[in-house]
Amino acid sequence: LYLVGGGQEEEKLRQMVKDMDMHHVVFLGYRQNPYGMIRKCDLFPLSSLYEGFATVINDSLICGTPVLTRKVSGCDEQITCDDYGWIVENSQKGLTEGLKNALCSMGELEDRKLMLRNYVYPNDEILKEFMEVF
Secondary structure, eight states: EEEEEEOOTTTHHHHHHHHHOOOOOOOEOOSSOHHEEEEEEOOOEESOOOOSSSSSHHHHHHHTEEEEEEEEEHHHHHHGGGHHHHHEOSSSHHHHHHHHHHHHHHHHHHHHHHTTTOOOOHHHHHHHHHHHHO
């Protein structure tokens, strides 16, 4: 598990990882351009309890990496096809079960990565909808 970024909870999380002897968790810190790392990942989990509109979901899809997200604002508009990832209940249980299911089916993850090779961000459609408002 690679954790990119930082914040108020970082020291607490580092201590938790140390206390639980979790050698598979790596803190990478802030990265100005994390897209190469996202592209190499098998899965991008968005564990936020709430979001305004998680642009990182689109970033991950553009990079070709499937997303597992809790049901937060905008996720239904971004993960419009089952091939793009999973939307789970917005709870710890939903996230945990979703991660277990996704990581226990590496073949399915690989299939989704292959499907995302053809993913095209619908920029023209979004611009058209925006222009119709005006």
